[in-house]
Amino acid sequence: MRHLPLLFDLAGRKVAIVGEGAKADLRANLARSAGADVRRLKAGSVTARDFQGAVAVFVATDDEAADAAVHRVAKAAGVPVNVADRPALCDFIMPAIVDRDGVVVAISTGGASPTLATVLRGRIEAALPERLGVLAGLAATFRAQVNALITDPARRRAFLRRLVEGPAARLALAGDEAGARRVALGELDAARRRLTPYGIAHIVGAGPGDPDLLTLKAAQLLQEADAILHDDLVPPAVLARARRDAEIVSVGKRKGRPSWAQADIDAELVRRVRAGQTVVRLKAGDPFVFGRGGEEVDALRAAGLPWTVVPGITAALGCAASAGIPLTHRRHASAVTFVSGHGAKDGKQPAWALLAVEGHTLAIYMGASEASALRDRLLAAGAAPSTPVAIVENGTRPGQRVSTGRLGDLARLAASHAKGVAAGPSLIIVGDVAAYAALSENPPLAKVS
Missing domain, CATH: 3.40.1010.10 (Tetrapyrrole methylase, N-terminal domain)
Known part of the structure; x- marks a missing residue:
């Protein structure tokens, strides 16, 4: 390991930025975000006195000769220096950074490939929850109480691990900070009484x-x-x-x-x-x-x-997208309603008269086996028999199958999607946008000349 990663407290300390442009601005903004007292300098007029009291110098002039000259001045002043895109002139290097409100991850390739560091940063950002800093704050809040209450080191480590991985952590990450504190207090009490926490x-x-x-x-x-x-x-x-x-x-x-x-x-x-x-x-x-x-x-x-709730892509959104059907469309549909097909014959009914209108898309869940009753209710409410419909079975899955037609033929179309226990889950889409399912095949990615 050539470079030792250190997290340096810059709050209130002088950091000099030499240069102008995007690279210099980036370094200035990063230093400010850490609380540094940032001084911006121009390359042509820099002297050792400018660096007096500084804890770090960043150089980004995009001019090789100017970079080298400022580097010599900074070294003479005894201040660590980083020169953008010139690893040979760097006492320290700038890692790619993931910042989750105080929880900081730095990724470095030792200057070999900043692009690789950026790619890795993207992967780590995708893996780390956005509210990770809140979780760190929760752990800090309870650390003294845990240390005082649980004297056995092994039990203490186990409790602290559960605190940042268990129910309290999940509530904190979901945005329920008050609930997280309540659960943590309950678990601390359970630990004191040697009970199994929830x-x-x-x-x-x-x-x-x-x-x-x-x-x-x-x-x-x-x-x-x-x-x-x-x-x-x-x-x-x-x-x-x-x-x-x-x-x-x-x-x-x-x-x-x-x-x-x-x-x-x-x-x-x-x-x-x-x-x-x-x-x-x-x-x-x-x-x-x-x-x-x-x-x-x-x-x-x-x-x-x-408890927490994690939303998922509902069938209407997933199936419509995979079949190439826009649920709303500027020219065809300004509203969409999700309707359950269960009870289409005898159960509690939606206001079909308000749904069976032009410019409105219906996404009907669990309706293939009730297609005949659904057709009859929509036609009785005033929908035109020629209204386009689509049935998407096993939407987004390898066995996806799409049938298209008209509302008057819905029962016939649905018959092949509701055969016995082997049938996959089906979604019925009713409205002008359903006609897009027949146009959903993509063109080839390359033109053959």
Whole structure:
């Protein structure tokens, strides 16, 4: 290791910046962000006196001779110097920086490849939660209390690790700082009494099926979970992103199949969190769009247990995009409504007359088996039989299949998407924009001359 990484406190200390332009501005802004007293200087008039009292000099003139001249002056003044893009003239180098409100990661290649350092910074930024600084603040708040209360070093380390990885951490990262403090205080009390602390439940959207459409937070939680309770519609490719030793439990509900009752799922969540587990309740699409996630949050809240919600790409967004259908379009649709197809025959009905109008897109969930009743209700509400429709089965997945036609033919189109238990999940899109599904094939990437 040629360069030793150090984090230097610059608050209130003099830093000289020699040069003008983007590179000099970047270094000045970085130094100011660390609280430095920044002095901007022009290369042609620099003397050793200008560097008196400085703790660092940054040079960025974009002129080789000027850079070398300023470097000699800084060295004569005994001040460490960094010259932009000239590693041979640097006492220290500028790393690529990831800053999460005081949690700082520096990446360096020793000047060999700033581009590689930038690429690595992007990957690290994608992996680190945005509110990481809040988590560091939580740990700082409780550090003295933990040190005073837990005298055994091994138990203390275990507690502090749980504090930055467990339920309190997840609440802090989700923006619930008050909830994080309450959980941390409860865990500290449990440690004092040598009790098992509660776990936490994460109500997570798995998206429409393509594992690459998982959110970053969802992917992180799948790697942290002790147990994953998943819907039947969550595909194996998404479950494969889970931690290797996580317990995978199917609690799915599918029409015409034996399944878990919602009350049993609620009770299982409560039982596992009380036992100290980190539980991911993994739902296809988004947990708060026809996912009954709100009921599970109600059960956890009533039990006084911690929880977070991680949204997912709901089926209407994912399926429409993968089929090339814009749910809204300046010329065709200024509104879109998500509707459940369950109960289309006898259940509680939406206001079909308000939905069956031009310039309005309907995204109908779980409606393939009720297509005939849906067609009849829309036609009775005034929709034109010629209204374009599309049915997207297994949207975003390798087996995606799209059928297009007119509202008057919806039952016939849906028949091939609702055959027995082998049929995949289907979404029905009604409205002028549905016609775009027939135009969705991309042109070739290269022109053959």
